[in-house]
Amino acid sequence: MTPFCITESSLKHLVDQLAKEQTVMAPVKEGSGFSFKRIANGEGLCLDFTNSTVPPKSVLLPQLEELFTYEVKSGKVRTAGSTGGDTVTLIGVRPCDSSAFSVLDRVMGGEYIDPYYSRNRERTLVLGVSCSRPEPTCFCNVFGTGPVEGSSDDISLTRVDSGYVTRPKTKKGREFIEKHTEYFREATQKELELFELESSRVNKSMEAKLKSEGLPERMSKAFDDPYWQELSRRCIECGVCSFICPTCYCFDVVEEVNGNQGRRSRGWDTCQSCKFSRMAGGLDPRPTKPDRLKHRFYHKLQYMPMTFGAISCVGCGRCVSRCPSNVDIREVIAKWQ
Amino acid sequence: MIGYEKGSSPGRARPCFVSSPQDATRLVWNQYCAASLPKYLIGAKDKVGIVAKGCDGRAIVELIKDKQVDRDRIVIIAPACLGVKRASQTSRKEILAGYCERCSNRISPIADIAILGNSNEKDAAERFARDVKAGKPSKRGILWMEEFQRCTKCLACIKSCPLCYCTECELDGSLSSLVSKLRMPTELPTFHLIRAMHMAGRCVGCGACEAACPADIPLTDLYSRINEEVEKMLGYVPGIDVNTTPPVELPRPKVEKK
């Protein structure tokens, strides 16, 4: 399919139309940052942002998600549907975050398929938007997860002066464009040229010092290196890095009980917490701060490549800019590249 | 020796631990030295030197009072602080952090070595003091309940706070059922109110919580408001004098010796 083009105003009308029928999630300014929220119309759409504070993984893997409810005494369990639900259009996903969905797909699939995640994933259409001005902390180019398109985009939008060059990436994306064909028109030759120009401009605007080849192999030999001790000294184990990481998926499960009614929910957890791997009885396989910090980096840069064949850092730079102690994953990569 | 070194990107400085004179060249001092260093004193076994801004000094005073830090084991180097800058999330500019605008004293109340800087810096510091007039009143009218709803419940405020030294925290959901471990929306105000109560009369306004918060909740605004009330009510200001006792404490009953 040839690329399409959608003008800014058509996009707004399209969102107006969609918001009437289904859930539209888009970045919304909140406090001093952006976060993905449900929007009611095209007016609320703002694609002029660098990236959201909390990644859009919150749409697929909500921070708090009910697993099921039950009666305490009788043990009767009710699941509030792990299938169906509204179609969700997720607009304005940056390439790094879109690529992060592929990482989550790999984890949540496999021998046991996570029903809640796959329900959310199937009903969500991802409209990715290319970056136009990457932050100095961004390094998606290192892993090839950006900055123009992400690997889970159903449709990739790239801003050119007349609107957005629209490239459908999946069957779902093509069907979407066919269904809403009145909002799109075929991209002109000039627009395509502008798209190429824009892509190479953004690519060039990013630093290219880091390399990811061979990183897992080298890291597997560095497990006992004193570097980790030194690195972790300034870490304060706040766990912000994992809460704002688009590929961190670990969750904890809690029960809420009110009389005879019980509910089991899950929600994000962080491996940086000293209670993450502590067992009943007090044994802890990762008892010290270096163990825990190392686990996070190894999980992303070594364990995941070993298990799934790809590094699970997408270079969004959130942890780099947000870490209060300035523990920088780019330095870790630079150290072992 | 705990101080600051150059960070990984421009406009950042980060904590750094120096154990030999050669390494001391790594140390820097500028307006990006934001991280709260007294946090690293808790549980430290050796004798350590520490670079302390005004707020850090106040935190150390509180830690000494709470018997978490031994005064004899630390050497405090206190440079004059001009307030720290942080990158604005909305515009690509650097602004003076909100909590620094409210800072009551930019020089540590306790110091072994005080560095008042050269005359230029001194001027700047005086200008700063004049502008700030020993602490602007905190902002009022923040819609706190809305702010609380933004909370991601990552507990970074607790983990980054130099005065949160409890090994088991009642707010992380593992010790009590006061607040669940996960982000239950109805519990977010509870979480923040309890934490605010725990900080009442203790917060030294270093802004570590605010700097760490991924949701940018202006926590120090709330804590400083409560501190103002505590000062009005009980005449107590935290972090000034090692010898004062915390405000809400029982006088010890005198036990008569037989």
Added chain:
Amino acid sequence: MAVNPYVPIRAKVKEIREDTSETRTFVISPEVSDAKSRFAFRPGQFLQLTVFGVGEAPISVCSSPEDLPLIQMSIRRIGTVTEAMHDIRVGDFVGLRGPYGNGWPVEKLKGRDVVLVAGGIGMAPLRPLMSTSRNVTDKSGSTTLCYGARNPSLLMYKSEFPRWTESGASVKLTVDQGDAGWNGRVGVVPALLDDLEVDKASAVALTCGPPVMIKFTARKLAQLGYKPENIYASLESMMRCGIGKCGHCHFGSKHVCLDGPVFSYSDMLSLPKGLAPI
């Protein structure tokens, strides 16, 4: 629609046996018609046990697969869930999901000498092998159980020792601290391994117990000439989902819930320190 792996199946507690002062064995019957196929497990696998209103914990099955649909679990009072489990009465409902994990390498045991080393509650996952020990070793190899506890009253399944001996297994016991009625050995479990008459080159050792015991048992076995790939240990870790999603039991590139809980000594050496107590 595929089965939702997070939802436990309701099960009724049929019988409770007080094994020791801190452990009880529960006989549980899942309330589904296809319990036999759904819960078909291999010895050494575990189930996620839900105490409704309290939470979930991974517990290994201590009965033989032949007893299905009845499932037995021995539970030591140690955390919130196990504590609550001790308040459960006969007729109460609990939740079960699973079985999860890899279980003992049952195929490998055929025709070989098998040494089972257990400490305290660590006997539970090995018990299914003892109940079926003759089948497991294919009648040509010997079966030896080396079992120890802190004191004689904490030895589990005492009433079954005679039956195990009758069926041809040799049962060696030891305690850390004897009492008036004890005239057996006093000492640590690895000390029992010294003079076993087994073919060390091909023998398979299976161990479960406190981390310290596993550590010294594994070392000792390796020293005695057992092959590292023939030494197996069942490890434990904090875990939430049991299906490799929650990340709590992720160590190295292994998940304890998917790739474990049984690991060979050679696997353990390649895992990060901490999980494998070696």
Added chain:
Amino acid sequence: MSEPKIVAFMCWCSGSGADQAGVEKISYPTGIMPVRIPCSALLGPELVIKAFERGADGVIVSACKPSDMRRVAPSRLTEARLEILRSLLKEVGIEGERLQMAWISSQEGAKFAEEVSKAAERIASLGPLEFRKVTKPV
């Protein structure tokens, strides 16, 4: 409005005061949920906040008069602590009057009923508290 829900935390002594009100058959508002605690000074602000979260319109803490206590007066602590909590509640937009304190000793049944009724009236006049929806600063 309907009867406000009020949680009354009372120390051992003032709890007996409430009993005394019962013995003397003095009526007081029915929306009161008594919670007995060993001493008012043991009442952390956590529980008061939690009570508001769980739907209380108001909280009454009844404690011994400091003058009735021997040697040290822990209820002074309670007073100071609740005063701080009240200012915090005001800051986030909850009326301070929702948190009341009453000095009641073990024999004062009539006083208990009177204080509690007065407090309930004041709390009722504020209307129901929707803790989660309070967004306007006072």
